[in-house]
Amino acid sequence: MVLLAAAVCNKGGKAIISRQFVEMNRSRIEGLLAAFPKLMNTGKQHTFVETESVRYVYQPLEKLYMLLITTKASNILEDLETLRLFARVIPEYCRNLEESDIVDQAFQLIFAFDEIVALGYRENVNLAQIRTFTEMDSHEEKVFMAVRQTQEKEAKDQMRKKAKELARQRQDAERSGRAAGLGSGGFGSSSFNRGSDTTSIIDTTPMEPVKPAYNPPSRPAGKGKALNLKSRKQDVDSFVGQLQSEGEKVxxxxxxxxxxxxxxxxxxxxxxxxxxxxxxxxxxxxxxxxxxxxxxxxxxxxxxxxxxxxxxxxxxxxxxxxxxxxxxxxxxxxxxxxxxxxxxxxxxxxxxxxxxxxxxxxxxxxxxxxxxFMPLSINCWPNESGSGCDVNIEYELEQEDLELNDVQITIPIPSGVGAPVVGDCDGDYTYDSRKNQLHWTLPVIDASNKSGSMEFSVSGHPDDFFPVNVSFVSKKSxxxxxxxxxxxxxxxxxxxxxxxxxxxxxxxxxx
Missing domain, CATH: 2.60.40.1170 (Mu homology domain, subdomain B)
Structure with missing residues (x-):
C-alpha cells in the first residue's frame, strides 16, 4: 500500500487540512481534492472512486469527508482499515466535526496522521498508542516545573526577608546615630556632626540587589564529599504534594x-x-x-x-x-x-x-x-457489541505460595466515551475520568481467592483497552x-x- 495523502475536506472539495506522505506540490494536491466531489456518484454506496492515476477512499464525517488518496495498486482492504483509523482519530481532538474545530486542532491532527503513516506506508499502531505518542506526558517535566516555581517562590521570600533585615539594620543605625548626637551635648556640635556623618554614610550606601536564585541547604561540616540526597528527596516530595494540592494527580x-x-x-x-x-x-x-x-x-x-x-x-x-x-x-x-x-x-x-x-x-x-513463572496472569477479553465493547477481565494467581497485597489492575478507557458501566466485580473499582483509566483494586490475593473477574461495558474498540497495568506488593519472597x-x-x-x-x-x- 502506498498512501499519497490524507485530508479532511468539505463537500465542495476544499481542503481544510491535508498531509502528504510523498513528494507532491500544493497545486497537485489541491487539484486532486477539487476533482473529488465531481467523481462521486450519489446513487451508489461505494466508499471509493478511481481515476486513471489515483484512488479516493473516503468516509463522510457529517458535513465533511475524511479522504485518503492512494495509488490504484494499493490493497483496498488495507486502505479501508487505515481510513477507519483516521476517522477515529478526528473525534479524539475535535468534539464538534466543524471546519473551525479542524482548523484549531490542525497541528495535533497532523501529528496523529504522522503516527499512522510513515513514508506512504501504514504503521502498526492502534488508537491508544497514537494517543500516548502524541501526548508525551512527562512526570519529570511536571516535577521540574514545580521545582522551578517553588525555587522562585523561595527566592522571592528570601529577597523580602533580606530587604526587611537591611531596612531594620538601617533604622537601628539611624536611631543609634541620633541617640549619640543628642546625648553628648556638652561636647558641642562636633559630636552631633559625627552622628550625622554616620547617618549619611548609612543612607548613601547602595543596597546590594538580592538575586532571585535558589539557595541550596547548607552542607554539614565535615570532610566528606558525598552528595546529600535527603533534602532533595524532601523537596521533590513537597513539589509533588504541591501538584496534588493544585488538582494534579501525580x-x-x-x-x-x-x-x-x-x-x-x-x-x-x-x-x-x-x-x-x-x-x-x-x-x-x-x-x-x-x-x-x-x-x-x-x-x-x-x-x-x-x-x-x-x-x-x-x-x-x-x-x-x-x-x-x-x-x-x-x-x-x-x-x-x-x-x-x-x-x-x-x-x-x-x-x-x-x-x-x-x-x-x-x-x-x-x-x-x-x-x-508469572506471579499473576491477567486475561482481558474485549468483545465488540452494537453499542461498543463488553469487556471481561480476570486474574489467576499462578504462584499459590505467594500473598499479594494492595493489588491494582489498571485498564485504559477511550477518551470522550464517559464512565464504563461495571457489572460483576470481585473487589472494588474506581474510574479516573481525567486519566481515562478504570482501576480494579483487591486488598489481598492468595490461595483462598486465587482467581477473580470483572465485567464492564463502554464504547470503544478492542485495542483501546490495552496495555493493562498491574501493581502489587508482597511480604513473601x-x-x-x-x-x-x-x-x-x-x-x-x-x-x-x-x-x-x-x-x-x-x-x-x-x-
Missing part, C-alpha cells in the same frame, strides 16, 4: 513503588542491632492473547548495622529457590564461605560492616519466558530466599536481628 512507577515499600518497611524504632532487608522487584511483559514475552526479577539482601558491637557478624542464608536464579555476592564478601556454607561474612574480618548504612551483600537475577540466623564472628554466639521482605512491581503490563 502517579509514577517510582512513586507507587515507594508507597508499596513503605507499607511493608520496618520502622526504625522497631529495628534491632542488625536489620536485614530482602528486596525483590519484577518486570513483566505479557501478550494479550496469552504467553509471556519477558519476565525479569532482581533481588538483593541489604544489611544495616545499628549497633557497633554487631559490626562483625555473619549471616546464614537459606536458598529454597527451584527456579534457577543467578546469585552474586558483594566483592567484600567471602565468596568461598558463601558457596560452601551459605554464610555471608566479610572477606577481611578486621574490617567491620559500616554503621547505620544499608549495605547490599547478596543479589540475584532471574529471567524467563515461561508463563508458568518470590525466589524464597530466607534468613535463618545471625551470629557474632568472635564467639559464634547468636545475635538479635530484625528482618523484612518486600517483593514489589517495577513494571507489569499486558500489551
Amino acid at each position: 502517579t509514577s512507577v517510582n512513586q507507587s513503588t515507594n508507597k508499596a515499600m513503605a507499607k511493608v518497611a520496618t520502622p526504625a524504632a522497631n529495628q534491632e542491632g542488625v536489620h536485614i532487608r530482602v528486596e525483590e522487584s519484577i518486570n513483566v511483559t505479557a501478550g494479550r492473547d496469552g504467553g509471556l514475552q519477558a519476565l525479569e526479577l532482581h533481588g538483593i539482601i541489604k544489611l544495616k548495622v545499628n549497633d557497633e558491637k554487631l559490626a562483625r557478624s555473619v549471616l546464614h542464608v537459606i536458598n529454597n529457590d527451584k527456579k534457577g536464579i543467578s546469585l552474586q555476592t558483594h566483592p567484600n564478601i567471602d565468596k568461598k564461605m558463601f558457596a560452601s556454607q551459605s554464610v555471608i561474612g566479610l572477606k577481611n574480618p578486621e574490617k567491620p560492616f559500616p554503621i547505620g548504612q544499608d549495605i547490599g551483600v547478596l543479589k540475584w537475577r532471574f529471567t524467563t519466558q515461561d508463563e508458568s 518470590y525466589c524464597d530466599i530466607q534468613i535463618s540466623d545471625l551470629r557474632l564472628l568472635e564467639d559464634d554466639s547468636p545475635a538479635k536481628y530484625s528482618s523484612e521482605v518486600c517483593f514489589y512491581v517495577d513494571k507489569y503490563e499486558i500489551v
Whole structure:
C-alpha cells in the first residue's frame, strides 16, 4: 500500500487540512481534492472512486469527508482499515466535526496522521498508542516545573526577608546615630556632626540587589564529599504534594513503588542491632492473547548495622529457590564461605560492616519466558457489541505460595466515551475520568481467592483497552530466599536481628 495523502475536506472539495506522505506540490494536491466531489456518484454506496492515476477512499464525517488518496495498486482492504483509523482519530481532538474545530486542532491532527503513516506506508499502531505518542506526558517535566516555581517562590521570600533585615539594620543605625548626637551635648556640635556623618554614610550606601536564585541547604561540616540526597528527596516530595494540592494527580512507577515499600518497611524504632532487608522487584511483559514475552526479577539482601558491637557478624542464608536464579555476592564478601556454607561474612574480618548504612551483600537475577513463572496472569477479553465493547477481565494467581497485597489492575478507557458501566466485580473499582483509566483494586490475593473477574461495558474498540497495568506488593519472597540466623564472628554466639521482605512491581503490563 502506498498512501499519497490524507485530508479532511468539505463537500465542495476544499481542503481544510491535508498531509502528504510523498513528494507532491500544493497545486497537485489541491487539484486532486477539487476533482473529488465531481467523481462521486450519489446513487451508489461505494466508499471509493478511481481515476486513471489515483484512488479516493473516503468516509463522510457529517458535513465533511475524511479522504485518503492512494495509488490504484494499493490493497483496498488495507486502505479501508487505515481510513477507519483516521476517522477515529478526528473525534479524539475535535468534539464538534466543524471546519473551525479542524482548523484549531490542525497541528495535533497532523501529528496523529504522522503516527499512522510513515513514508506512504501504514504503521502498526492502534488508537491508544497514537494517543500516548502524541501526548508525551512527562512526570519529570511536571516535577521540574514545580521545582522551578517553588525555587522562585523561595527566592522571592528570601529577597523580602533580606530587604526587611537591611531596612531594620538601617533604622537601628539611624536611631543609634541620633541617640549619640543628642546625648553628648556638652561636647558641642562636633559630636552631633559625627552622628550625622554616620547617618549619611548609612543612607548613601547602595543596597546590594538580592538575586532571585535558589539557595541550596547548607552542607554539614565535615570532610566528606558525598552528595546529600535527603533534602532533595524532601523537596521533590513537597513539589509533588504541591501538584496534588493544585488538582494534579501525580502517579509514577517510582512513586507507587515507594508507597508499596513503605507499607511493608520496618520502622526504625522497631529495628534491632542488625536489620536485614530482602528486596525483590519484577518486570513483566505479557501478550494479550496469552504467553509471556519477558519476565525479569532482581533481588538483593541489604544489611544495616545499628549497633557497633554487631559490626562483625555473619549471616546464614537459606536458598529454597527451584527456579534457577543467578546469585552474586558483594566483592567484600567471602565468596568461598558463601558457596560452601551459605554464610555471608566479610572477606577481611578486621574490617567491620559500616554503621547505620544499608549495605547490599547478596543479589540475584532471574529471567524467563515461561508463563508458568508469572506471579499473576491477567486475561482481558474485549468483545465488540452494537453499542461498543463488553469487556471481561480476570486474574489467576499462578504462584499459590505467594500473598499479594494492595493489588491494582489498571485498564485504559477511550477518551470522550464517559464512565464504563461495571457489572460483576470481585473487589472494588474506581474510574479516573481525567486519566481515562478504570482501576480494579483487591486488598489481598492468595490461595483462598486465587482467581477473580470483572465485567464492564463502554464504547470503544478492542485495542483501546490495552496495555493493562498491574501493581502489587508482597511480604513473601518470590525466589524464597530466607534468613535463618545471625551470629557474632568472635564467639559464634547468636545475635538479635530484625528482618523484612518486600517483593514489589517495577513494571507489569499486558500489551
